[in-house]
Amino acid sequence: MSHVGQAFQKALYQALAASSDLTGLLGDGGIHDFVPRNAKTPFVAFADLVVSDWSTGSEAGHELVQTFELKSRTSRRADLFALMDAVSTAVAATDLQLDGHTLVHIQLELQQVRVSRNRRVQDGLMRFRALVEAA
Numbered sequence: 686m687s688h689v690g691q692a693f694q695k696a697l698y699q700a701l702a703a704s705s706d707l708t709g710l711l712g713d714g715g716i717h718d719f720v721p722r723n724a725k726t727p728f729v730a731f732a733d734l735v736v737s738d739w740s741t742g743s744e745a746g747h748e749l750v751q752t753f754e755l756k757s758r759t760s761r762r763a764d765l766f767a768l769m770d771a772v773s774t775a776v777a778a779t780d781l782q783l784d785g786h787t788l789v790h791i792q793l794e795l796q797q798v799r800v801s802r803n804r805r806v807q808d809g810l811m812r813f814r815a816l817v818e819a820a
Contacts, residue, residue, distance in 0.1 A: 689747045689817060690736045692783040694718075697751060697776065697813075701729060704775035710768055720754070726806060727768055730754045745819040747786075750794070755809040762798060765807035769796050772811055783817060791815040 687695075701707055701716050707729070714728035732752040739746040753772060757764040773793055781788050795812040 687784045689783070689786050690734050690749065692786050693749045693751065693781075693815060693817065694731060694734065696779075696781040696783050696788075698731075700775050700779035700781060701772065703779065704771060707768075707771040707775050710771055714756075714758070724756075726756045726758045727764070728756055729768065729772060730756075732810070739816055746789070747817050749815045749817065751813050751815070753811045753813075755811065757807040757809075760800075760805055760807060762807055765798055765809045769809060769811060776813060781815075783820075785820050786817045787820050789816040789818055 698716060711727055711729065713725045715725070717724065717728055717730040720728065720730045730753065732754045733750075734752070735750040737748040739748040755765060755768050755772070757768060776791065776793070781791065792814055793811065794814045795810065797810040799808040799810070
């Protein structure tokens, strides 16, 4: 059985990569586990992951909170909002399959828009919270 965090991130990556709407918006930017130096924009990157115990007296379970970093190509907020919508749709439209675990619930908890220091691009954060049980 794989680590629940690894299984969750793998399922999320597969959902994002399978979305033609998202990959169409990203173009050469892509979906990153680690953002390379001089990465092309726009992109979506896996950021912080928090895994907490969510076990009951009889079932093992985890709460997972995954943060994504998004960077748009332009200073237009509409471009960043389009990326956020595509990420949300990709996650919601997919029945996430986690190796060795069963997804109980997932929801979008946070969307944050930040103006970058150089004001040439828009930065964003998205955070999803999931509850999973051991299969």
